[in-house]
Amino acid sequence: xxxxTQSPSSLSASVGDRVTITCQASQDISNYLNWYQQKxxxxxxxxxxxxxxxxxxxxxxxxxxGSGTDFTFTISSLQPEDIATYYxxxxxxxxxxxxxxxxxxxx
Amino acid sequence: EVQLVESxxxxxxxxxxxxxxxxxxxxxxxxxxxxWVRQAPGKGLEWVSYISxxxxxxxxxxxxxxxxTISRDNAxxxxxxxxxxLRDEDTAVYYCARDMGGTAMVIFDYWGQGTLVTVSS
Numbered sequence: 016x017x018x019x020t021q022s023p024s025s026l027s028a029s030v031g032d033r034v035t036i037t038c039q040a041s042q043d044i045s046n047y048l049n050w051y052q053q054k055x056x057x058x059x060x061x062x063x064x065x066x067x068x069x070x071x072x073x074x075x076x077x078x079x080x081g082s083g084t085d086f087t088f089t090i091s092s093l094q095p096e097d098i099a100t101y102y103x104x105x106x107x108x109x110x111x112x113x114x115x116x117x118x119x120x121x122x
Numbered sequence: 123e124v125q126l127v128e129s130x131x132x133x134x135x136x137x138x139x140x141x142x143x144x145x146x147x148x149x150x151x152x153x154x155x156x157x158w159v160r161q162a163p164g165k166g167l168e169w170v171s172y173i174s175x176x177x178x179x180x181x182x183x184x185x186x187x188x189x190x191t192i193s194r195d196n197a198x199x200x201x202x203x204x205x206x207x208l209r210d211e212d213t214a215v216y217y218c219a220r221d222m223g224g225t226a227m228v229i230f231d232y233w234g235q236g237t238l239v240t241v242s243s
Binding site: 049051053057058059060061064065070102104106109110111112113114115116 | 166167168169172181183184217222227228229230231233234235236
């Protein structure tokens with residue numbers, strides 16, 4: 016199985032800060048990488064697919080980049096409503112696997 | 123509006139069985155592949171199973187293979203997960219999730235609210 020290593024596991028930032036989360040795959044997954052946001056008690060929500068494509072309706076402050084084994088997810092200006100846990104997911108090979116998650120909090 | 127509503131969760135003893143259902147609405151259910159994804163309490167996400175739109179292709183995670191069976195009824199716009207020989211480690215919120223479509227598999231663009239399965243004696 017492909018292992019997805021996400022970092023950091025948690026972070027605290029101020030409103031307006033730029034926030035960056037990284038995800039590393041244990042092998043080349045091309046651009047078969049998605050990012051999800053999960054708010055407490057809610058289902059996950061797709062934000063970015065194919066490493067860099069913004070899902071319809073998702074604010075443009077969210078972005079993704081990378082290919083191969085190293086990927087980055089960025090919130091350009093953190094907003095209070097962005098408090099959540101973020102997960103990367105690879106779908107190059109089954110089983111599809113998720114990173115361990117990054118919990119984002121407001122400082 | 124796309125809606126996915128899971129049901130059937132509850133408390134079951136180890137070794138027992140449970141059948142989860144997911145009622146879909148707001149889209150042409152028969153045109154989309156579907157999945158089950160679970161999340162143990164306080165833990166991350168784990169993909170469980172995939173079924174293609176016509177049920178011709180099915181995949182399972184190794185952790186549930188031989189114990190869980192995914193199925194669908196396109197006439198009823200419903201997805202199912204039959205869970206047998208349940209173990210403590212199957213305790214989780216189970217989500218049904220729609221595949222985005224196209225050539226890619228397991229990009230989950232819509233999720234249900236989840237149903238909690240607790241395996242405990």
